[in-house]
Each structure stands twice: as C-alpha cells, then as structure tokens.
Amino acid sequence: MIFGHMPPDDAEGAILAHSQKAGTGTFKKGRILSRADIAALKEAGVTSVVAARLEVTDVPEDEAAAALADALAGKSIRVAAPFTGRANLYATGNGVLEIDAARIHAINAIGEALTVATLAPFETVADRQMLATVKVIPFAVPRAELDKALDIARSGPAPIALSRFEPHRIGLVATQLPGTKESVLTKSRAVLDARLATMGSTIAREIRAPHDTGAIADAVRALAADGLSPILVFGASATVDRRDVVPAGIVMAGGDILHFGMPVDPGNLMLLARLGETPVIGLPGCARSPKLNGCDWVLARLIAGLEVTPKDIMGMGLGGLLKEIPSRPQPREGRAPAAGSQPRIAAIILAAGRSTRMAGPQNKLLMPLGGRPMIAHIVEAALASAARPVIVVTGNADNEVRAALAGQDVTFVHNPDYADGLSTSLRTGLAALPDDADGALVCLGDMPDIKASHLDRLIAAFDPEENRTICVPTVASKRGNPVLWGREWFEAMMETKGDTGAKHLIGENPDALCEVPMPDDAPLTDIDTQAEMESRRSD
Numbered sequence: 001m002i003f004g005h006m007p008p009d010d011a012e013g014a015i016l017a018h019s020q021k022a023g024t025g026t027f028k029k030g031r032i033l034s035r036a037d038i039a040a041l042k043e044a045g046v047t048s049v050v051a052a053r054l055e056v057t058d059v060p061e062d063e064a065a066a067a068l069a070d071a072l073a074g075k076s077i078r079v080a081a082p083f084t085g086r087a088n089l090y091a092t093g094n095g096v097l098e099i100d101a102a103r104i105h106a107i108n109a110i111g112e113a114l115t116v117a118t119l120a121p122f123e124t125v126a127d128r129q130m131l132a133t134v135k136v137i138p139f140a141v142p143r144a145e146l147d148k149a150l151d152i153a154r155s156g157p158a159p160i161a162l163s164r165f166e167p168h169r170i171g172l173v174a175t176q177l178p179g180t181k182e183s184v185l186t187k188s189r190a191v192l193d194a195r196l197a198t199m200g201s202t203i204a205r206e207i208r209a210p211h212d213t214g215a216i217a218d219a220v221r222a223l224a225a226d227g228l229s230p231i232l233v234f235g236a237s238a239t240v241d242r243r244d245v246v247p248a249g250i251v252m253a254g255g256d257i258l259h260f261g262m263p264v265d266p267g268n269l270m271l272l273a274r275l276g277e278t279p280v281i282g283l284p285g286c287a288r289s290p291k292l293n294g295c296d297w298v299l300a301r302l303i304a305g306l307e308v309t310p311k312d313i314m315g316m317g318l319g320g321l322l323k324e325i326p327s328r329p330q331p332r333e334g335r336a337p338a339a340g341s342q343p344r345i346a347a348i349i350l351a352a353g354r355s356t357r358m359a360g361p362q363n364k365l366l367m368p369l370g371g372r373p374m375i376a377h378i379v380e381a382a383l384a385s386a387a388r389p390v391i392v393v394t395g396n397a398d399n400e401v402r403a404a405l406a407g408q409d410v411t412f413v414h415n416p417d418y419a420d421g422l423s424t425s426l427r428t429g430l431a432a433l434p435d436d437a438d439g440a441l442v443c444l445g446d447m448p449d450i451k452a453s454h455l456d457r458l459i460a461a462f463d464p465e466e467n468r469t470i471c472v473p474t475v476a477s478k479r480g481n482p483v484l485w486g487r488e489w490f491e492a493m494m495e496t497k498g499d500t501g502a503k504h505l506i507g508e509n510p511d512a513l514c515e516v517p518m519p520d521d522a523p524l525t526d527i528d529t530q531a532e533m534e535s536r537r538s539d
Contacts (some may be wrong), residue, residue: 064146
C-alpha cells in the first residue's frame, strides 16, 4: 500500500486518510476520491492530501474484515456487514460463548494489520450481543497475511461459536435442619428460579428433605427417576469435605463425586457429581444470593449442552475472583451479561402515496414487477435484513397494499392524512416504533432494487458512540435512499411538514452524517412514471 502526501491530480481513486475541507464542505476520512472530488479540492486551493493507494497485493479493509469474520464465525453467530474495516460478530440467541483461544492468538500474531477482539471464553451471552469484532488497522491487508489468517481460522471447527441454552427440566433437593426457616427455603428457591430463567430453564420438581444422607439419597433417586436434569442440592449446612452429608447422600443414591471445590470466589464450595448420565450439583451457600458466583459458570455450560470436567473447573481460577466487581452484571438483572449489543434498528416502509406521476388508475406500488407487486420487493429486502420490526405505513389503497403483503411478517399502520404529504407518513411510522428502537431505516416503497445487503451495510455503519447517527447511502458521492436515522433525531423528524421528509436535517447536521458507499445504483433508483416502469420491465 502506498501511503503519504500526494497532489490532488495523483489522488483520484485513492483513499483519503484524514478528513479534508474543500470549500464549504468536508470530505471525511476513508472516502475514495472521485474525479469530482479532485476538482473540488483543487478549486478550494488544496495542494496536497494524505491518502492511501492500494497495490495489487492488497485486500481492501472491508473485504478483508468480512472474509476473516465469516471464517471465524460458527454456529448461532451472525456476521454484520463490514464498515470502516470492521466486521462484528453477534449472537443469534442466549447461550455460552466458545472460543479457540490458541487460534485467535495465532491470528493476532500474524502482523499489525489484522486484529480480532472477543469476549472471554465461556462467557454467558444474550441474543444480539456482540461477541467479537474483526478490525483491519490500515486501509488494506497484504493478501499473504489475510490468506494465512484464513488458513488458521479454517484449520478446524469455527474458532468462535455459540452453544445456545436449551430448556431443561431441573430437579431440586432442599435439605432442612431443626430450626431451618421455611422463609429461607422459599427465598432461596425464588433466587434460583430467577437464575435459571436467564438460561431458559425451570425447576420441575422440588423435594424438601431432612439434612440426612439417606433422605438426600432418596430425593436424588426420585428426581432422577422423573428424568430431571441436572439435579441441584441446596444443603442446610455447607459441605466441607467430600465425605460430608450431601456428597455421601449422592454416593448412596448411586452417584459419583467428580470434583469438590473450585478456584472461584464466591463459589469455592461447589460440588460436581454424576448419577448415571445426570449431572448433580451441590450448591454452595452463595447460590442463595442473586450475585454472580462460580456455580453460575458451571450451570450455564451444562444448560448449553457443554461438558464440565474437573479439569475445566480447576482452570477457572484466572478471572475467578468475582467479589467486589460492581461493574459486572448480575443474574438479579434478569438477563445475561452484555458487553455490547447489536443496535436495534427498525425499518419504516412508506407505502401510503397516491402515485400522482404514474399514469393509470392503479397504485404503482401494486403494479407487477418481476412476478410480484412492486411494494413486495422492498418489504422482502427489509425482512431479509437485520432490521426489526418492519413497519409498513399505508394510506392510499390501504386494503390493497395489505392484501399484496399478506403473510409477510410486517406491522401495518395506517396514515389517514396521507394526502397531506410524505411527512405525515413519516410521523405515522415513527409513532409506531417500539420503545427500544435505537434507530430506523426510512425506506421508500418504490425502490425495488434495494436489497438486504444495502440495508445491512447502513446498519453496520450506524454507531452512536462514533457519532454516526445519520447514515446515508451514496453512489459516486451522490446521496440516495433509504436513510438510517438514530433515535436522537426522532423528535425533530416528528416536526417535519409537507412532502419533503427529514432531508433538511442531513444538511444541518454534517457532524452526525455518515456517507455509506454502495456497490450499485439501487439507492438512486425509484420508479415514478409509466415510462420508467415499462423500461424496467423490458430490462
């Protein structure tokens, strides 16, 4: 890669390394300079820019990031579209993260250009949570380095995978000593119920028994006979030795003690045993508290279908000091810990217009194109993307539009004021957004060439922390649609009037603007007239 200062005449096709003012406008870093950009720079008196020019042995940053992310991702993981040399990997469910640390270290050791950052191995994660990110540091990666990284990633099972929680019917033995309060048992059960709910599992049967070896054995056998797994034992008194009451009861029931104790605090006194194929866990006293403890780590792996061995437990010491870590999310929150999550982006499809420029009595969105109504194209693209929910705003031909989209997983909302302009449909769509939406793609119903890949690229570019909250697709530096708007703009968008939408906010807020280059002219292509429709059908 060639990098450095160069005169504008030599910079066409190069990648701008730093934002550069050009007259009243600003070209942001990462922009591929076009002939028109060069003319604007020269007109503004710019005599030199810092830019990068790729060589034949280089792989562009987005292409490299996407290739490596795809090679790393295993089961239950979704790779987001790359942007600025970054491709993120997200969970598609709740579960436990599996990572081949040796191969991740090997990839990071290849050189400076390619980096992979992940959550810790065996972390409990939530649906849509970010699990890992691939970041290309310069604007390109030498082909040889990328190939080496891909070889490592593909040398076995995917290095990053998610074992999803599977619902388990769990058995519980709660022992009692003289003086044990029922309120203590009831509270402990409630805490355990909440803990298991984060993993999608429930206690199917609880047996309360005396804190006695024989009674514990009978209870464990009864729960195993019911097919419950795993079986948990809450002892009224802490287990202090392998030969204590709880482990002795498990052995009397026919079980084997696999491991007692763990290098995790709280959680040191956990007991792991097995009765046939059924795991049995002697819970430490700290499990009566909702705070994170070592038993959570073991339970999570078991409920995710992962084997837990004595060697696994003895390897939990690094990072096993869990006390006094206020930033660590706890099970009491009713969700798995989340270090970062995929933004929740909705799609608003404006399908309420009157088609005034289209000759003929039929609403243009209902006209057949490629074997289905035109409106179906953008709806199918939105449904195939990461956007959820997909909201369709109807107005003119309300019933017909709904019928054309029958069976699609969309939310319809009617705009009775559609005749007053596009802004009324925009406001109607915004009002229908869920409270947890971080942003919304505003899509036009007459843009049939838009694909899920266009929408996902906009979603990948969206990043409030980087102040990228208005994401606009561009084709050869020309802006198009749809536009992704962050939540912070919804209030201002609700104030729009007439038939122009929120376009003025783009020009008024250049610092929040992120222009997202697209590989084709779909963001510039809509169908307004009969001639355009006929031309399109003849292609």
